[in-house]
Amino acid sequence: MKVKHMTLKSRLCWALAGVLSAAWIVITIFPFLFMVLNSFKEKFEILTEGVFSWPKHFYLENYITVFEKGIGRYFFNSIVVCALSLIIALLVSACAAYPISRLKFKFNQYLLLIIIACMSIPVHITLIPIFKMSKDVGLYDSIASLIGPNVAFALPISIFILTGFMAGIPRELEEAAEIDGCGRFTSFFSIIFPLSRPGLATLAIYNGVEIWNGFIFSYTLTQSPESRTLPLAIWDFQGMHSMNAPMIMAVLTITFLPMLFLFIIFQEKLMEGMTVGAVKG
Amino acid sequence: MKQKQTEPQPQMTLTARRGIADRNASLILTLPAILLLVIFILYPIVDSFGISLMKWNGISADKQFIGLGNWKKLISDTAFWKAFFNNVKIMLLSLLIQLPAALLISTLLHVIGKKGKALKCLWFIPMLMSSVAVGFLFKYALSTTDGIFTTLSMMLGGGRIDLLGSNRFALLTVTMVICWQFIPFYMIFFLASYSNIDREVYEAALIDGATKPKYFIYVALPLLKPAIRNACILSMVGSLKYFDLIYVMTNGGPGTATELMATYMYKLSFKEFNMSYGSTVASGMLIVITLFASITMKFTTKTES
Numbered sequence: 001m002k003v004k005h006m007t008l009k010s011r012l013c014w015a016l017a018g019v020l021s022a023a024w025i026v027i028t029i030f031p032f033l034f035m036v037l038n039s040f041k042e043k044f045e046i047l048t049e050g051v052f053s054w055p056k057h058f059y060l061e062n063y064i065t066v067f068e069k070g071i072g073r074y075f076f077n078s079i080v081v082c083a084l085s086l087i088i089a090l091l092v093s094a095c096a097a098y099p100i101s102r103l104k105f106k107f108n109q110y111l112l113l114i115i116i117a118c119m120s121i122p123v124h125i126t127l128i129p130i131f132k133m134s135k136d137v138g139l140y141d142s143i144a145s146l147i148g149p150n151v152a153f154a155l156p157i158s159i160f161i162l163t164g165f166m167a168g169i170p171r172e173l174e175e176a177a178e179i180d181g182c183g184r185f186t187s188f189f190s191i192i193f194p195l196s197r198p199g200l201a202t203l204a205i206y207n208g209v210e211i212w213n214g215f216i217f218s219y220t221l222t223q224s225p226e227s228r229t230l231p232l233a234i235w236d237f238q239g240m241h242s243m244n245a246p247m248i249m250a251v252l253t254i255t256f257l258p259m260l261f262l263f264i265i266f267q268e269k270l271m272e273g274m275t276v277g278a279v280k281g
Numbered sequence: 282m283k284q285k286q287t288e289p290q291p292q293m294t295l296t297a298r299r300g301i302a303d304r305n306a307s308l309i310l311t312l313p314a315i316l317l318l319v320i321f322i323l324y325p326i327v328d329s330f331g332i333s334l335m336k337w338n339g340i341s342a343d344k345q346f347i348g349l350g351n352w353k354k355l356i357s358d359t360a361f362w363k364a365f366f367n368n369v370k371i372m373l374l375s376l377l378i379q380l381p382a383a384l385l386i387s388t389l390l391h392v393i394g395k396k397g398k399a400l401k402c403l404w405f406i407p408m409l410m411s412s413v414a415v416g417f418l419f420k421y422a423l424s425t426t427d428g429i430f431t432t433l434s435m436m437l438g439g440g441r442i443d444l445l446g447s448n449r450f451a452l453l454t455v456t457m458v459i460c461w462q463f464i465p466f467y468m469i470f471f472l473a474s475y476s477n478i479d480r481e482v483y484e485a486a487l488i489d490g491a492t493k494p495k496y497f498i499y500v501a502l503p504l505l506k507p508a509i510r511n512a513c514i515l516s517m518v519g520s521l522k523y524f525d526l527i528y529v530m531t532n533g534g535p536g537t538a539t540e541l542m543a544t545y546m547y548k549l550s551f552k553e554f555n556m557s558y559g560s561t562v563a564s565g566m567l568i569v570i571t572l573f574a575s576i577t578m579k580f581t582t583k584t585e586s
Binding site for chain 1: 300303305306307320321322385386400401406407409411427429432466518546563570
């Protein structure tokens with residue numbers, strides 16, 4: 001039932017909404033345009049031509065140089081760290097979430113409380129000790145040193161979310177399994193774990209993005225380009241070429257592309273996954 | 282029930298057997314998680330507090346126990362409290378800007394419905410960049426010599442505009458960048474909360490004679506209160522933890538205009554090699570954040586029935 005005429009007041013409201021929306025679109029998109037356009041300029045073109053100018057010709061040298069200087073290595077490291085950390089984190093979380101949500105053992109509830117408390121702990125308080133540990137164990141400046149902290153900090157929220165998720169699975173399934181002679185482990189691996197796939201997928205997205213974009217652990221625990229991850233590529237390049245704004249823009253664009261690509265494919269799933277951290281009890 | 286009580290022998294009941302199975306499975310399955318949490322979170326916290334009681338530069342084996350010396354220093358450390366207040370300023374500004382803006386945008390998207398999907402995706406894009414990337418992007422975009430604002434101002438006949446290098450405006454500018462990056466997050470969050478409201482509530486309100494605006498003010502918004510509360514807590518705790526963006530954009534500068542607790546701690550520990558005092562700052566941060574989070578939660582859960 002659509003009312004055809006709009007009152008003046010509601011017309012004004014929609015007009016205002018339109019103006020504000022347009023403004024917010026411009027504010028949202030403009031920095032990206034700035035980044036991409038300027039990445040095609042030559043080194044001092046911004047100073048000579050001004051920041052809003054269209055590039056004189058689409059100068060690809062910046063991108064070529066960035067790749068020559070080894071950004072591929074950073075990419076590779078990011079992929080390895082992300083994949084390994086995710087697999088371990090999700091497995092460990094699922095294993096831990098199962099007892100907490102479905103098995104009767106008093107200690108489980110205390111564990112849940114500790115896990116919830118861990119959710120808001122800032123990484124900074126663990127930096128110095130973890131730095132010390134990585135040096136003592138000899139893993140400093142290697143990709144391996146990044147896996148542990150990344151997994152550990154992904155655990156609290158993952159266990160919390162998975163616990164909620166698993167608690168919603170009907171008990172009948174387990175009871176039937178028990179009658180059929182399944183032990184707890186078979187029950188878990190064959191029934192509950194597969195059924196938790198949606199929750200695991202969401203957490204894979206959330207944790208994946210956090211680890212992919214993470215800066216402070218890589219910055220503290222690694223030094224050489226062989227072990228550094230993508231966010232550090234920006235830092236390292238910036239250290240060497242801070243005067244070459246277009247080259248920095250090229251680095252920024254390159255590091256942004258994977259996420260943009262994933263966003264185009266997954267859209268809703270990605271938005272949902274990235275904000276799962278907001279849904280806290 | 283399969284109770285094996287046919288003979289007076291000490292057989293276990295099914296319940297007891299289940300209990301043992303539950304216990305064993307629980308212990309084994311939670312062990313990896315417990316190990317990881319202890320090694321990388323719980324032990325480091327204790328260790329940090331331990332280091333804060335010493336005098337150590339992080340490199341030499343020379344560690345002296347000095348008791349609460351560092352803590353006394355922390356309490357009277359103007360640099361720390363300046364950093365703390367910077368965190369608080371960012372927190373207040375973020376609450377005042379991010380949440381209302383996100384609420385407005387999400388309301389608009391909710392009203393438009395499915396047709397707004399493209400808009401929603403477009404508005405989400407800032408969240409796709411890492412904080413480091415955002416920091417560097419805006420460092421160049423807001424550059425004093427050839428950034429956006431300077432260029433605009435020069436086109437209008439003015440002079441250079443120095444945002445990140447000015448004592449007065451640096452913190453405000455940095456907060457604006459943070460808002461740019463995180464408003465989409467809260468937008469999606471509120472949008473999800475809106476979709477959780479049953480359609481029937483909306484229809485019932487319309488039947489009762491409410492207009493759309495009245496529906497939003499008197500029905501929808503109150504229903505969104507838990508979500509808004511959670512968003513506030515998240516935003517506040519997040520503001521106290523900031524590191525990446527500021528470290529990369531201004532490194533706490535100019536001077537200490539944008540110094541935050543996290544950047545202060547980092548510089549002390551890894552640039553000045555004063556790890557013991559750095560640990561003290563980090564431990565102080567933990568205490569502050571825990572206090573803030575608990576007080577806020579206490580205050581806001583009281584009002585919920």
